[in-house]
Amino acid sequence: MASKYPVSKQILMAVNGDEAVAYAVKQSLVDVVAAYPITPQTIIVEKFSEFVANGEVYTEFIPVESEHSAMSACVGAAATGARAFTATAANGLALMWEILYIAASLRLPIVLAVVNRALSAPINIHCDHSDAMGMRDAGWIQLFVENSQEAYDTTIQAFRIAEDPEVLLPVAVNLDGFFLSHTLENIRMLPDEAVRAFLGGHRKVHKTYVDYLGKEVEVKLDPANPLSFGPLDLYDYYFEHKMQQIEAMKRVPEVIRRVNEEWYELSGRRYGDGIIATYGVEDAEVIVTVLGSTAGTVRSVAKKMRKAGRKVGIVRIRMFRPFPFDELREVLKDARVVGVMDRAISFGSYGPSYLEINAALSELKSRPVLVNYIYGLGGRDVPPNLVERMFEELLDVAKAGGTAERLRFLGVRGNV
Amino acid sequence: MSERREEHYGLLRFERGRHYEMPLDLNLRRLAESRRPAILPGHRLCAGCAAPIIVKLASLAFRGPTILVNATGCLEVATTIFPYTSWGVPWIHNAFENAAATASGIEAALKAMKRTGRLGYERVDVVVFAGDGGTFDIGLQALSGMAERGHDVLYILYDNEAYMNTGIQRSGGTPPFAWTTTSPAGRVLPGKMQEKKPIADIMVAHRIPYVATATPAHWADLIRKVRKGLEAEGPAFLHTFSPCDRGWRFDTNITIEICRRAVDTCYFPLWEWVRGKGYLLTDRSLTIARNPRLKKPIKKFVEVQGRFKHLLKPENKHLLKQLQEYVDAVWEDLLERAVNAPR
Numbered sequence A: 001m002a003s004k005y006p007v008s009k010q011i012l013m014a015v016n017g018d019e020a021v022a023y024a025v026k027q028s029l030v031d032v033v034a035a036y037p038i039t040p041q042t043i044i045v046e047k048f049s050e051f052v053a054n055g056e057v058y059t060e061f062i063p064v065e066s067e068h069s070a071m072s073a074c075v076g077a078a079a080t081g082a083r084a085f086t087a088t089a090a091n092g093l094a095l096m097w098e099i100l101y102i103a104a105s106l107r108l109p110i111v112l113a114v115v116n117r118a119l120s121a122p123i124n125i126h127c128d129h130s131d132a133m134g135m136r137d138a139g140w141i142q143l144f145v146e147n148s149q150e151a152y153d154t155t156i157q158a159f160r161i162a163e164d165p166e167v168l169l170p171v172a173v174n175l176d177g178f179f180l181s182h183t184l185e186n187i188r189m190l191p192d193e194a195v196r197a198f199l200g201g202h203r204k205v206h207k208t209y210v211d212y213l214g215k216e217v218e219v220k221l222d223p224a225n226p227l228s229f230g231p232l233d234l235y236d237y238y239f240e241h242k243m244q245q246i247e248a249m250k251r252v253p254e255v256i257r258r259v260n261e262e263w264y265e266l267s268g269r270r271y272g273d274g275i276i277a278t279y280g281v282e283d284a285e286v287i288v289t290v291l292g293s294t295a296g297t298v299r300s301v302a303k304k305m306r307k308a309g310r311k312v313g314i315v316r317i318r319m320f321r322p323f324p325f326d327e328l329r330e331v332l333k334d335a336r337v338v339g340v341m342d343r344a345i346s347f348g349s350y351g352p353s354y355l356e357i358n359a360a361l362s363e364l365k366s367r368p369v370l371v372n373y374i375y376g377l378g379g380r381d382v383p384p385n386l387v388e389r390m391f392e393e394l395l396d397v398a399k400a401g402g403t404a405e406r407l408r409f410l411g412v413r414g415n416v
Numbered sequence B: 001m002s003e004r005r006e007e008h009y010g011l012l013r014f015e016r017g018r019h020y021e022m023p024l025d026l027n028l029r030r031l032a033e034s035r036r037p038a039i040l041p042g043h044r045l046c047a048g049c050a051a052p053i054i055v056k057l058a059s060l061a062f063r064g065p066t067i068l069v070n071a072t073g074c075l076e077v078a079t080t081i082f083p084y085t086s087w088g089v090p091w092i093h094n095a096f097e098n099a100a101a102t103a104s105g106i107e108a109a110l111k112a113m114k115r116t117g118r119l120g121y122e123r124v125d126v127v128v129f130a131g132d133g134g135t136f137d138i139g140l141q142a143l144s145g146m147a148e149r150g151h152d153v154l155y156i157l158y159d160n161e162a163y164m165n166t167g168i169q170r171s172g173g174t175p176p177f178a179w180t181t182t183s184p185a186g187r188v189l190p191g192k193m194q195e196k197k198p199i200a201d202i203m204v205a206h207r208i209p210y211v212a213t214a215t216p217a218h219w220a221d222l223i224r225k226v227r228k229g230l231e232a233e234g235p236a237f238l239h240t241f242s243p244c245d246r247g248w249r250f251d252t253n254i255t256i257e258i259c260r261r262a263v264d265t266c267y268f269p270l271w272e273w274v275r276g277k278g279y280l281l282t283d284r285s286l287t288i289a290r291n292p293r294l295k296k297p298i299k300k301f302v303e304v305q306g307r308f309k310h311l312l313k314p315e316n317k318h319l320l321k322q323l324q325e326y327v328d329a330v331w332e333d334l335l336e337r338a339v340n341a342p343r
């Protein structure tokens, strides 16, 4: 099928991942951007400040004094009916933590770019996913992108997903620090009008019936229809409100699939089914799951190995929250061994996606052997030869029919 | 149906597309008849609490459409409990330390929406209500940021001089020697050992357009100052004195009397700072400056509050003296700075 905007009608630009995000925000009719600098996210704030300084956007840019205030200001802006965006990484995300829960619980469709970076201490500016994993229970939708093109595409999609009346949850778009944020890549951007049409123009605030007003009103801070946001809510209602968040999360995959397809019709680009993207899984004995930019390396190694007749495949998890239990069970069920790559660890436990996948497969009668690979902490590189060795190890596990060593570490001294 | 509901609930509703310019009125009877306050009956603040009186008076100075932001604290907790609310205007509570940042976001959103023709009003005011904990301490950074960035927000501090919502713990706003549950008057330590942070002066140091102090006893002064704060273009800060009978240990019927004593002893002077004009004493404090004999000893303020009861013991005479010296020093400082103080 021909896309509405063939490549010839798209704008080709050489940008890094941060700039790709900034351009996406610029096109998305965002009312308020509140952000604070932190490596490797800073370029987003700088680039956006340029747009503001040059009068290229109507957006109110709030150069807040902390990330806590960045998220707080986004909550205020979104509650007023505005489209709001912020971006951060690592320590900045950790500082936002309290307000992440509030943003999600107030059902505010804020979009946040997380440029993944290792958490302190020791202080480190490079990529891992420990920052993102710290917010996985906060009630946000979490998407992980593989390259800068996807960072651009996904940032725009994120507003659609967040604002969908079936969803009304904030979205975090994760891109790997430095590997994506600071690396030049050719990307194709849609014309402004295409993006605006895709988003349906400015944010439309959803309506709900309010009994003391006796009618349906927009859910926002509106002098015409006074509502109270963020009241005290104790044991008699809190649980029901949490149930609403739980139910909203269930509706997310369908919306993400739909948005992924619509974007495909518009741009010719899609990312698997929007939830997971697979390669070589159909007949694979060994499948590796991975998040983010490492998927590129793993896929290229898998391709090479498949050419040599090795039955290996890869699943990139694009949507981490809500976690795609059903999709992963379906795609992993016939593998003999699944290697789960995690760029973060829950100390005293396993990697975060290992725990989830373990749960996803628990219902199967005969389930693949699972091995967790912790890799790339603090930005440690994962070159192809290391990935190939991991596949070889997993093929050995397949041959042996199991392993006692469920938790392994890739590319760390004294263990390799 | 909806009209009756509105009447019943006493909401303040502002129609889109109309311009509102509610005049400043200082006739209380007329105000009571013609204006709806932003806070409605049914809240669960303690009897005798000054906070709702401050909110009520402040809202009588509103110009038109107004959005309120409330930091976590007594006022927030006791005016809402799902599915109920005491607020007749749009109101948001985000967290404890971020009322100023939340207000910054609201103000920015209003600007962006106005710029794109989506606001529906000529002007919407943004007003914060926050306690001393949410202002002097945990919220100071966000407040300073809001002030430095110049957001057009009126920030009203209701200062009950401790963390009351969590059960009377000391804050940066607690005065010397006051008993709180984290600065108890013990055998060795006689209550809080530090001075009160000069929060309003800190806001003056930000050189925002308007800073003032007020008490609900001096209601006309308070209403006027709220209006000035709203009219100031940019951030304004109002430090209101908010006696808490629960935490200060006094009878519920002397809240207003305590405000008077706070001003009469010069413990809580009434002043405003206008950029370009400097410090100006107002109301009763100006009278006292002109006629220093009216200044009462600090004992008059202390003796009606259980939180200071240890200061009245004979062996603690020196502490009361120290407190007097502290109050005098702060007052003298102010007299030197106030451009309308007699010289």
Ligand SMILES: Cc1ncc(C[n+]2csc(CCOP(=O)(O)OP(=O)(O)O)c2C)c(N)n1
Pocket: B072, B073, B074, B075, B096, B097, B130, B131, B132, B133, B134, B135, B160, B161, B162, B163, B164, B165, B166, B171
């Ligand atoms: C980050 C955070 N820390 C602590 C608390 C607990 N807490 C809630 S209200 C409050 C005290 C509020 O004191 P103040 O701002 O003086 O207002 P008041 O209750 O006295 O009116 C505290 C400590 C909280 N809600 N959030």
Ligand code: SF4
Pocket: B044, B045, B046, B048, B049, B050, B051, B074, B075, B078, B160, B164, B165, B243, B244, B245, B246, B247
């Ligand atoms: S504890 Fe104090 S501040 Fe809180 S509601 Fe009671 S009187 Fe008011």
